[in-house]
Amino acid sequence: MKHRLDGDTPVGMNHFGFHITDTAATSEALTAAGTPKPAERFTNRPFAEYRAMDPEGNWFDLSEHGFGGPRAQSGSAARG
Numbered sequence: 001m002k003h004r005l006d007g008d009t010p011v012g013m014n015h016f017g018f019h020i021t022d023t024a025a026t027s028e029a030l031t032a033a034g035t036p037k038p039a040e041r042f043t044n045r046p047f048a049e050y051r052a053m054d055p056e057g058n059w060f061d062l063s064e065h066g067f068g069g070p071r072a073q074s075g076s077a078a079r080g
Contacts, residue, residue, distance in 0.1 A: 016061075017048050017060055018060065018062055019066045023049065023050060027050070033055070035052065036053055038051060038052035046065075047061060048061030049062065049063055049064065049065070
């Protein structure tokens with residue numbers, strides 16, 4: 001992601017995330033390791049569904065669907 005310099009924002013890594021296969025299992029593993037429970041992201045950005053924090057206080061995103069956003073479902077359920 002492009003880093004925008006607004007005010008005194010330090011230059012460096014701005015964002016990172018992980019593409020995971022199971023949000024519930026990943027959340028359970030993170031909390032078992034002593035980190036806060038990942039929080040659902042309430043935003044219109046399609047990049048990730050959850051935000052979490054590592055033991056050093058660094059934020060990161062978690063997504064089952066990946067960077068491109070949720071995929072359209074196929075089959076009769078998608079046709080309504």
